[in-house]
Amino acid sequence: MMVRGPKGHAGLGGGTDLPVLLPAAERLQRRSERERLLGAPRLRLRGRDLAWLCLMLICFTGYAEAQAAAAGREPISIALLRWVPLLFQGFVFNIVISVLSMALGTVLGVVLGLMQISLLPPIRFSSWFVTQFFRNAPWLVLLFYCIFLLPFEIRAFGMRIPFPDWIKAIIGLSLPVMANVSEIVRGAVRSIPSGQWEAAESLAFNRNQTIWKIILPQCVKRMLPPWMNLYAILTMATVLASIVGVSEVMTLARRVLAAEVRNDLLIPLYGMILVWFFVYCYPIARLTQWLERRYAVKL
Amino acid sequence: MxxxxxxxxxxxxxxxxxxxxxxxxxxxxxxxxxxxxxxxxxxxxxxxxxxxxxxxxxxxxxxxxxxxxxxxxxxxxxxxxxxxxxxxxxxxxxxxxxxxxxxxxxxxxxxxxxxxxxxYSSGTNLLARKGIGVSAWEDLRDRPICAIQGAFYNRKTQEEFGANLIAFTGTAEVLTALQQGRCQAFVYDDSFIQARLQEPEWADYEMPVETIDDAPWxxxxxxxxxxxxxxxxxxxxxxxxxxxxxxxxxxxxxxxxxxxxxxxxxxxxx
Incomplete structure (x- = not known):
């Protein structure tokens, strides 16, 4: 027998007659509605999760601290604090890399995405190919290509313009971003009901005007959540640059560990970096969810 | 395009x-x-x-x-x-x-x-827990051995002595792996190993074999x-x-x- 809720929705979390469950039922119902729209259960991160993560790390550090004290060594927290300024600089560098490659990737991706909806088949096909190629290539492989194929300096007109690794890393990371943004743009344009195109045409807008004045403004809010999602993923991927020798936070962490020559620092140190990334990416994830809710298409 | x-x-x-x-x-x-x-x-x-x-x-x-x-x-x-x-x-x-x-x-x-x-100069040796039964380089056969990526003796350790090499990028990772028992010994420069052996943390460890490839830097x-x-x-x-x-x-x-x-x-x- 089906349980009918106050609003007549059926199924799990869809409502209840039991007064004590009413507040939760409302929330669960909203959630299951969203999940039905999404077609998949959504991962929900809460402030609680961060608290758990921190608690775990504090416990572990405390345990390692006690061991260090027993072995008559310098406490871990002091050793760690000494390196925090340096490591934090490295972390800021990661953020800089992520922001710049996102900016570059977005500009290129929007161009590529608009090319994908071009009426000219060669442009449409070639941009489709580039998009698919970079979207389906491993990020690290692209990074390797950029680091080792691009020169370390450019000699032009008798000048030496250095071309440091971190700029190459930005270029390398912006390629997959470009391809993903291209798909986001194409998808958003395609999601606008065809009635909009037809209406614009009947009002004598040409194609250019239709795209820039009618379609794209409606796309922006649809593109924002996936774009922010992509940014969060990119931020977490910036640590890949450590493999190709950019002095970002992971590279520095490894050097710090080598300078300290004590391996009980390993897990607290990496744990600290983990928390930094979480603290940075979590608000972005929350904001994305909020925007998704706000801009959700009401059917 | x-x-x-x-x-x-x-x-x-x-x-x-x-x-x-x-x-x-x-x-x-x-x-x-x-x-x-x-x-x-x-x-x-x-x-x-x-x-x-x-x-x-x-x-x-x-x-x-x-x-x-x-x-x-x-x-x-x-x-x-x-x-x-x-x-x-x-x-x-x-x-x-x-x-x-x-x-x-x-x-x-x-x-x-x-x-x-x-x-400068250094040779190659092993850092291993005491009593694992390694007393010569040949004893490494089929044992998991930690190493650092890019070291020139990695190939020799693998091909000549038949060890299963697990290569890491940094020494901190290797030392952790060694203490966790993911490998039985760490093949590295003897100067580094000697420095570790002077620390109380590594009291249970030793350099069980003869230094080989003593080569200049x-x-x-x-x-x-x-x-x-x-x-x-x-x-x-x-x-x-x-x-x-x-x-x-x-x-x-x-x-x-x-x-x-x-x-x-x-x-x-x-």
């Missing part, structure tokens, strides 16, 4: 610039003109090259590099390198000089110009830089004569190794 054209052009341009032979006649001239010498050093190998809390490069080799800059009357710039990329950087011309704990081997001499005389310049080679050669001789390297070993808490003592005696005698 624009994108493809641009990226293809960029890549082609890149290949052209990387592939082009060095147009500069002499790196010494280039260094003086620039006013800076770019030195490849290690930033992850205490005490030879590591980071200070403010991010500055310290250690025996950065000090030697600073000395070279001083002798040339120029500034210095450090580029941290690892075993896997140091020779490529020198070949590309990204660094002018490499002082990066590199063992002098015939294979490497073909790639870069290793300056004589050598400035060489600093290197790019092939074809004969002037710079001659200059560096004199600098190293002077380091040995004045006992600078021994003094640095003492400063950084290493017992002076037999090699540096022998070189000091040899060069100060004549």
């Amino acid at each position: 624009l994108r493809t054209t641009v990226s293809v052009t960029a890549l082609a341009l890149g290949c052209l610039l990387v592939g082009a032979p060095e147009a500069q006649a002499d790196v010494m001239e280039a260094i003086k003109e620039r006013g800076t010498i770019v030195v490849g050093i290690r930033a992850d190998y205490r005490p030879y090259g590591y980071l200070g809390p403010n991010g500055e490069n310290i250690g025996i080799e950065p000090t030697l590099a600073r000395d070279v800059a001083e002798r040339l009357g120029v500034d210095y710039e450090f580029v941290p390198v690892v075993a896997a990329n140091r020779m490529e950087f020198l070949q590309q011309g990204r660094i002018d000089l490499m002082i990066a704990t590199m063992t002098d081997t015939a294979e490497r001499r073909r790639v870069v110009n290793i300056v004589e005389p050598n400035y 060489g600093l290197a310049v790019a092939h074809g830089e004969d002037n710079f080679y001659a200059f560096m050669s004199e600098v190293i001789e002077d380091w040995h004569r004045t006992g600078k390297i021994i003094a640095l070993e003492e400063e950084y808490g290493v017992d002076p190794i037999p090699f540096t003592r022998r070189m000091h005696e040899e060069f100060s005698a004549n």
